[in-house]
Amino acid sequence: MALKGLLNANEPGRICDIVEAGSEFEVHPDFSWVDVPDGTTTSDTYNSDGTITKFDITALPGFAEHGYKVARQIAYSGIGEQLDMIFKEVQATGTISNTGAWATHIATVKAEIPKDDPAAVHAWNQAYWQSISGNI
Numbered sequence: 001m002a003l004k005g006l007l008n009a010n011e012p013g014r015i016c017d018i019v020e021a022g023s024e025f026e027v028h029p030d031f032s033w034v035d036v037p038d039g040t041t042t043s044d045t046y047n048s049d050g051t052i053t054k055f056d057i058t059a060l061p062g063f064a065e066h067g068y069k070v071a072r073q074i075a076y077s078g079i080g081e082q083l084d085m086i087f088k089e090v091q092a093t094g095t096i097s098n099t100g101a102w103a104t105h106i107a108t109v110k111a112e113i114p115k116d117d118p119a120a121v122h123a124w125n126q127a128y129w130q131s132i133s134g135n136i
Contacts, residue, residue, distance in 0.1 A: 005036035005046060013045040058118035068115040071124050075109040 002021035008014055009030045016031070018040060024033045036052060043055035057063060076082065085102035089095075097103065113124050 001038060003036045003038060003040060004033045005040060007032050007034055007046055013047065015040065015042050015044060015046050018042060058122050063121075064118045067118060067121045067125075068113050071113045071121050071128070072109055074128060075113060075124070076106070 004019050004021050004024050005015045006017040006019075006024075006027065008016055009032070015036070018036060019025075021035075027033070034046065034050070036046065040052050041055065045053040045055070047053060058067075082102060082105075085100075085105060086096055089097070089100040089102060093100070112120075114120055
């Protein structure tokens with residue numbers, strides 16, 4: 001399938017819309033239609049040489065420093081659930097250990113969402129959103 005991207009001369013590189021070739025519509029002179037490859041999205045950037053730079057969320061300022069925090073908050077689950085894990089372990093064993101359900105849960109989250117690996121954080125986010133929406 002051939003695609004056309006709509007560009008705005010006032011916002012160089014920004015792809016405003018994407019349609020199948022032949023579905024273009026009349027636009028203001030500040031806009032123009034260009035060929036774009038399959039898989040192009042409006043989040044990507046159209047370069048002056050006609051190439052596309054794919055959007056990379058991990059390259060956004062702050063993602064590497066802060067993205068893991070949000071993902072871990074989701075993965076850790078609520079404080080009530082964590083306290084329940086600790087309570088059940090104390091009731092069953094009389095103590096909290098580094099191999100109990102809570103400690104294992106926290107260690108698993110930290111391993112799956114490492115703060116020094118933005119690509120792993122993004123992969124976890126995508127898997128999580130797919131698991132709850134089924135649309136990604």
